[in-house]
Amino acid sequence: QKEFQISKETQDRKGKLLFSYPQSPVLDLLLKTAAPNYVARNPQDIFDFLRDSYPLPGGLESPLDEYDYVVVGAGSAGSALASRLTEGSKASVLLLEAGKPEMLVTDVPVLAPLFQDTDYAWQYYMERQPGVCMGMEDERCFWPRGKAVGGTSVINYMIYTRGRPQDWDRIAGDGNYGWSYDNVLKYYMKSEKATLKGFDENPYRNRYGVLPVEFVPVRTKLIEAFLEAGRLMGHRTVDYNAPDGFGFGYVQVTISDGRRQSSAKAFLHKHKKRMNLHILPESRVIKVLIDPNTKVAYGVEYVRNRLKRTVKARREIILSAGPIASPQLLMLSGVGPKQQLTSVGISLIKDLPVGQTLYDHICFPGQIFSLNETNVSFTENRDATLPAFIRWLYYGDSGIASPGAVEGIGYIKTEVSDDPEDVPDIELISIGGSIVSDGGPGASKGVRKGMKIKDSVFNEAFGSIDNTDTWSTFLMLLHPKSKGRLELKDNNPFSFPKLYGNYLTDPRDVATFIAGIRHVAKLASTEPFQRYGAKLHPANYRECRMFAFDTDEYWECAIRTLTATLHHQIGTCRMGPAGDPEAVVDPELRVHGIQGLRVVDTSVLPRTISAHTNAPGIMIGEFAADLIKSNWNL
Numbered sequence: 001q002k003e004f005q006i007s008k009e010t011q012d013r014k015g016k017l018l019f020s021y022p023q024s025p026v027l028d029l030l031l032k033t034a035a036p037n038y039v040a041r042n043p044q045d046i047f048d049f050l051r052d053s054y055p056l057p058g059g060l061e062s063p064l065d066e067y068d069y070v071v072v073g074a075g076s077a078g079s080a081l082a083s084r085l086t087e088g089s090k091a092s093v094l095l096l097e098a099g100k101p102e103m104l105v106t107d108v109p110v111l112a113p114l115f116q117d118t119d120y121a122w123q124y125y126m127e128r129q130p131g132v133c134m135g136m137e138d139e140r141c142f143w144p145r146g147k148a149v150g151g152t153s154v155i156n157y158m159i160y161t162r163g164r165p166q167d168w169d170r171i172a173g174d175g176n177y178g179w180s181y182d183n184v185l186k187y188y189m190k191s192e193k194a195t196l197k198g199f200d201e202n203p204y205r206n207r208y209g210v211l212p213v214e215f216v217p218v219r220t221k222l223i224e225a226f227l228e229a230g231r232l233m234g235h236r237t238v239d240y241n242a243p244d245g246f247g248f249g250y251v252q253v254t255i256s257d258g259r260r261q262s263s264a265k266a267f268l269h270k271h272k273k274r275m276n277l278h279i280l281p282e283s284r285v286i287k288v289l290i291d292p293n294t295k296v297a298y299g300v301e302y303v304r305n306r307l308k309r310t311v312k313a314r315r316e317i318i319l320s321a322g323p324i325a326s327p328q329l330l331m332l333s334g335v336g337p338k339q340q341l342t343s344v345g346i347s348l349i350k351d352l353p354v355g356q357t358l359y360d361h362i363c364f365p366g367q368i369f370s371l372n373e374t375n376v377s378f379t380e381n382r383d384a385t386l387p388a389f390i391r392w393l394y395y396g397d398s399g400i401a402s403p404g405a406v407e408g409i410g411y412i413k414t415e416v417s418d419d420p421e422d423v424p425d426i427e428l429i430s431i432g433g434s435i436v437s438d439g440g441p442g443a444s445k446g447v448r449k450g451m452k453i454k455d456s457v458f459n460e461a462f463g464s465i466d467n468t469d470t471w472s473t474f475l476m477l478l479h480p481k482s483k484g485r486l487e488l489k490d491n492n493p494f495s496f497p498k499l500y501g502n503y504l505t506d507p508r509d510v511a512t513f514i515a516g517i518r519h520v521a522k523l524a525s526t527e528p529f530q531r532y533g534a535k536l537h538p539a540n541y542r543e544c545r546m547f548a549f550d551t552d553e554y555w556e557c558a559i560r561t562l563t564a565t566l567h568h569q570i571g572t573c574r575m576g577p578a579g580d581p582e583a584v585v586d587p588e589l590r591v592h593g594i595q596g597l598r599v600v601d602t603s604v605l606p607r608t609i610s611a612h613t614n615a616p617g618i619m620i621g622e623f624a625a626d627l628i629k630s631n632w633n634l
């Protein structure tokens with residue numbers, strides 16, 4: 001074992017924690033009451049007493065040299081997978097995770113926007129692309145990913161969506177046997193522990209799984225206006241996760257008693273003492289070991305406490321490191337596009353189109369309506385107060401339980417959609433407020449900071465309505481035609497890869513956004529919103545001053561200025577049957593041409609789906625566990 005050199009870039013990019021608690025016995029008592037299971041590990045780290053821990057079971061000091069399966073990444077998919085594989089005693093699993101366990105603050109829904117700037121996130125940036133993210137810091141798009149036991153489900157907004165049946169049936173129709181809606185529905189249901197008044201008895205919901213899915217415990221009246229306006233425009237109020245649920249509905253979230261339920265909480269927390277499941281946080285995998293002659297994967301190298309170590313797998317290595325790190329690890333290990341690997345000095349083991357497909361869900365948060373009534377929307381200064389926090393500790397409600405003021409989801413198919421099937425092209429995320437709701441004296445400004453909007457751009461565009469009552473929807477482009485890719489920067493495992501979103505390069509994506517904006521304007525003009533005097537705020541962007549407000553040209557410029565992403569990157573280890581020239585893994589998620597190696601996370605999704613990607617990630621973990629169990633007779 002030798003000391004490993006960690007590159008300067010990684011150290012520089014390491015985030016800083018934003019939270020600092022005063023040393024107070026009263027606060028200690030409150031926190032321990034709220035989270036009796038949190039155990040202090042390291043008295044040197046003042047945050048550690050708030051942090052969860054995953055000691056090796058059976059008093060083991062260090063992991064074994066060999067396991068049946070080694071899973072890399074304890075994120076949405078990896079946590080579910082490792083948990084299911086070790087349900088019986090037939091398989092041993094080592095789960096390696098680069099990040100730290102969660103802590104009490106990560107449970108707090110209202111703090112969701114803040115984690116993107118902490119060491120619970122990998123702080124990736126897209127390569128500069130002229131004409132998008134023009135209003136963001138450094139004119140680059142920010143792509144944070146979760147770095148924690150629980151992965152991105154520890155820093156996300158907790159929205160629970162499954163996608164439309166057609167999304168999955170199309171994936172299956174491409175030759176991906178097993179991925180039809182009827183089959184994936186079984187796995188969504190297997191995880192779910194739904195408490196959704198009015199829906200939880202429905203045949204496509206399950207009340208007895210492990211992943212809590214609930215409505216948000218606190219809402220404003222604006223969600224009723226959204227649903228009513230929707231009905232006036234022909235959008236049914238539905239369970240949007242139902243097979244026939246194309247419409248508008250209350251948002252469903254992975255929250256219980258007002259607290260975030262990450263994939264780690266749902267799948268790992270209760271199983272810390274399982275003798276056959278060893279979880280190793282703060283352990284970063286740098287390479288999969290593959291025999292170049294037999295093309296069999298047999299182990300991984302990882303770095304823990306600055307020491308390089310090796311662990312072997314008797315049966316399989318499973319990459320669940322997410323849509324950026326899984327393809328990066330494959331390429332570092334010799335599996336990827338031949339030309340690219342040889343150009344950075346990596347010996348090729350298998351030529352595959354790793355990283356050559358990348359889709360993302362971008363969104364536009366800048367269509368904001370000011371209201372002529374006060375106290376109707378969330379504002380941080382009013383709703384995230386100490387009394388609200390104390391109420392949250394005891395009852396799990398109050399503004400503290402709100403996931404960034406998200407209240408409703410609406411699916412629409414705009415008139416420019418050329419999709420032959422009945423699938424939406426835009427998702428509307430109804431906010432009981434907007435990106436100005438966390439402004440004002442002393443407030444966090446968390447959402448705008450999380451999106452990295454430049455202060456000057458924000459102040460010019462929205463300064464006049466900062467910290468006032470507003471309503472907005474974030475419009476999310478569900479099926480972008482523009483396709484991105486990722487590449488290795490070099491062969492250093494600590495470098496970040498080069499990320500190319502290629503956002504809005506297909507003009508149809510711009511047209512869809514504009515059609516969505518026109519649709520939202522009509523919603524806002526209906527009586528339910530006019531009750532509150534909803535009026536479109538004329539945001540003034542320096543970059544767009546040559547265009548008259550509210551023209552198509554203005555909106556295109558606005559979208560290119562505030563190009564936000566909802567961080568649903570997919571496709572980088574694309575699934576497809578043998579013979580599919582774009583495929584990296586087969587429909588059972590085995591890497592084509594390599595034995596003993598699978599990818600199990602959102603990177604395998606070959607097409608865009610009408611959903612946020614946490615629940616699909618968990619479903620992929622569930623499905624993969626069954627595939628592996630059946631392959632190995634477990």
Ligand SMILES: Cc1cc2nc3c(=O)[nH]c(=O)nc-3n(C[C@H](O)[C@H](O)[C@H](O)COP(=O)(O)OP(=O)(O)OC[C@H]3O[C@@H](n4cnc5c(N)ncnc54)[C@H](O)[C@@H]3O)c2cc1C
Binds near residue numbers: 116284286320600612
């Ligand atoms: C800010 C934000 C908000 C979001 N909001 C929502 C939402 O509200 N609803 C929703 O459905 N989706 C949301 N998403 C997206 C969703 O959470 C992710 O798509 C999903 O969690 C991805 O799951 P995954 O299993 O593919 O990867 P991840 O959950 O990202 O897991 C990958 C894990 O691998 C670890 N890892 C990476 N490299 C290594 C390595 N070399 N060695 C060891 N471990 C490694 C990572 O640290 C991470 O823990 C959001 C994403 C972000 C960033």
